[in-house]
Amino acid sequence: MRITAIKPHPAAIAFKVPRTTAHEPMRHAAAVIVEVQTDEGITGVGQIHGAPLKDICDWVVKLGEVACGMDALAHIEVWEKLFSLTTPRPHGFRAEDGLPPPLPRNARAQITAALAGIDLALWDIKGKAANMPVYRLLGATQKTVHAYATGGYYREDSRVDGFAEEMASFVAKGYTAVKLKAGGQTLQEDVERVRLTREAIGPDTTLLLDCTAAYDVETAIAFARAVEPYRAFWFEEPLYWYLQPADFRRLAEAINLPLAHCEREMHRFSTRDYITTGGVKYVQFDSTRHGGFTESLRVAHLAEQLGARISPHQVPELHAHLCAAFPGTAYGCESNGDPDPLWLGLYKNRAEIKNGRVHLNDAPGFGIEIDWNFVAKHRA
Numbered sequence: 001m002r003i004t005a006i007k008p009h010p011a012a013i014a015f016k017v018p019r020t021t022a023h024e025p026m027r028h029a030a031a032v033i034v035e036v037q038t039d040e041g042i043t044g045v046g047q048i049h050g051a052p053l054k055d056i057c058d059w060v061v062k063l064g065e066v067a068c069g070m071d072a073l074a075h076i077e078v079w080e081k082l083f084s085l086t087t088p089r090p091h092g093f094r095a096e097d098g099l100p101p102p103l104p105r106n107a108r109a110q111i112t113a114a115l116a117g118i119d120l121a122l123w124d125i126k127g128k129a130a131n132m133p134v135y136r137l138l139g140a141t142q143k144t145v146h147a148y149a150t151g152g153y154y155r156e157d158s159r160v161d162g163f164a165e166e167m168a169s170f171v172a173k174g175y176t177a178v179k180l181k182a183g184g185q186t187l188q189e190d191v192e193r194v195r196l197t198r199e200a201i202g203p204d205t206t207l208l209l210d211c212t213a214a215y216d217v218e219t220a221i222a223f224a225r226a227v228e229p230y231r232a233f234w235f236e237e238p239l240y241w242y243l244q245p246a247d248f249r250r251l252a253e254a255i256n257l258p259l260a261h262c263e264r265e266m267h268r269f270s271t272r273d274y275i276t277t278g279g280v281k282y283v284q285f286d287s288t289r290h291g292g293f294t295e296s297l298r299v300a301h302l303a304e305q306l307g308a309r310i311s312p313h314q315v316p317e318l319h320a321h322l323c324a325a326f327p328g329t330a331y332g333c334e335s336n337g338d339p340d341p342l343w344l345g346l347y348k349n350r351a352e353i354k355n356g357r358v359h360l361n362d363a364p365g366f367g368i369e370i371d372w373n374f375v376a377k378h379r380a
Contacts, residue, residue, distance in 0.1 A: 001072045001129065005037040006064030006118060008048075008057035009372075012380035013341045019153035022183035022212040026153070029340035031288075032056055033375055034117030038072045042128050045370055046120030047315060049288045050113035053380050059107065059114035066099060067118060073129060075122045079294045082115050112266045112290040119292025120318065120366075127365035134293075134366055138325035145320040145330070145358045148177035148208060149337030152197065154184050163193065164200035170337035174355035177206035177233070178337065182223075183214025191226045198230040208260070210236040217243070217250050224255035234282050236260040245278030252279025263313035266290040268298045275308045282331060286313035287322070296322055304329040317351040318366055320358040333358050345374045 012030035019026040032053060034046040050056050063082050070078050085103045095101050103111055127134045135143075149170035152163040163180070170178045180197050182190040190211075198207060209232045215223060220238040235257040239247055241264075252259050260282035265271045267290065274280040283303045287296040300310050300322060309331045312319035316333035323330035335353050336343065349369035352359045361367040 001042065001125075002039045003036060003068050003070050003072045003078075004039050005035075006060060006067060006121075007035045007037075008060040008114075008117070009033040009035060009375050010053040010057055010380040011342060011346070011375045011378045012053070013345075013378050015340070017155050019155060020184065021153065021181055021210075022214040029342035030380060031342060031346070032060065032113075032117060033346075033370060034060055034114075034121050036072065036118060036121035036125060038125060040129075042072075042125050044072070044121035044123070044125035044128065044365065045368065046117035046122075046124065046292070047288050047318065048113050048117040049286070049314065050110065052110075055107070055110045056113050056117075059111050060117060062100070063111070063114050063118060072122060072125050075119060075126065075294055078122060079115065079119055079292070082118070083112075086111060108266060109290070116288055116290055116292040116295075119294050120287060123293045124365035124368075131364050133321065133360060133362060133364060135321040135324040135360060138297075138321065140321075140324040140327070142324045142327055143360045143362075145316075145323045145360070146177075146332030147175070147316055147320075147335045147353055147356055147358050148179055148206070148332060149173070149175040149335055149356075150179040150181075150210070151337040152180035152182075152193070154181065164196040166338070167197050168200040171201050171205050173337070175205075175335075175337065176356045177208065177332070179208035179210055179236070179334070181210055181212065183211030187219060187223055187226065190223065194227045194230050194232065203231075206233045207231065208233050208236065209257075210260075211238055213237045213239060213241045215239060217247055217254075220251050221254045224251075224257045228256065232257055234258045234260040236282075236284070237263070245273045245276075248274060248278035248280060258282060260284055260311065262299075263289070268295055268302065271299050272302055275303060275306050281308050283308050283310050284313045284334075285310070286315070287318060288315050289313070293318075293322070300326050300329060316353060316358045317347070317368055320351055320360055321366060323358075324360065342378070345371065345378075347371060
């Protein structure tokens with residue numbers, strides 16, 4: 001089975017009220033749907049979350065030109081060939097071997113995002129060719145996976161304590177774990193956010209904290225110690241973007257709150273270092289941002305060997321397949337407690353989220369069917 005075409009389809013919908021993390025406003029829900037066609041009539045679908053959308057789409061097209069003609073079931077061969085374009089090779093700068101010259105360093109985030117979408121589509125093809133869901137291809141039998149609900153974004157229309165009511169509403173929907181955004185105010189104000197949330201969700205709901213890389217090491221230590229009375233489960237993205245595994249290790253050794261990280265890592269090699277030397281216990285590698293399902297599988301195997309747990313970032317309809325295949329290693333999937341409008345309209349069929357669990361279906365591949373009319377209507 002040969003790849004005959006690879007096409008990107010960007011889509012976006014503006015939020016009625018922008019959501020804001022400690023780092024940046026989120027004004028749109030956006031994604032690139034990647035369609036991979038084959039000479040046997042099987043089409044696979046992948047998904048990318050990244051920016052800028054136009055740049056990512058351009059790289060999907062460029063990588064697609066290299067991948068066309070390759071075996072659609074040889075996902076590792078395709079992955080390695082495309083990833084190899086990011087590094088020098090003998091006489092590569094002259095493109096004498098028929099491949100593009102080494103791809104630009106400053107576009108690596110968009111290149112690995114494009115690779116992610118293509119790779120996910122190949123896994124979808126693999127499942128469809130075998131007439132099996134991806135989780136069954138991986139040897140799993142469990143069809144439901146634990147999910148937690150993310151919310152508590154800073155919003156301009158919110159009352160001071162509106163986020164606490166929002167988090168409580170997720171518990172009312174059946175979630176047993178919720179994640180609160182923090183790090184965007186003073187330390188004292190954010191500790192109060194945590195207190196109000198714990199009060200709203202009750203003593204038995206698991207509370208996760210995400211600070212979107214808001215602190216230096218000393219402030220992160222102070223925050224973690226200040227929220228101890230509210231029994232948080234993990235401390236996600238605690239440190240400034242430029243701080244490294246050694247800094248995470250300092251933090252991990254100084255507090256009792258486990259660290260979660262790696263949703264923005266582009267490959268398994270840097271993720272490895274956060275696990276082995278950074279004290280990260282919950283690994284959030286995102287198949288739709290960088291590297292695809294092939295790379296996330298490598299990360300999951302590594303976490304399993306090193307005693308860490310996986311909890312992939314967002315897109316539960318895809319990542320639940322990975323979690324199902326690692327029942328002893330996976331904490332679960334992230335879900336938006338208040339789903340964004342793109343997610344609500346993008347699919348004709350997908351896994352369902354009910355009572356705090358992702359329920360996978362038996363459809364082959366990732367079990368999703370895209371509403372292409374919806375994508376066309378909201379083309380970015």
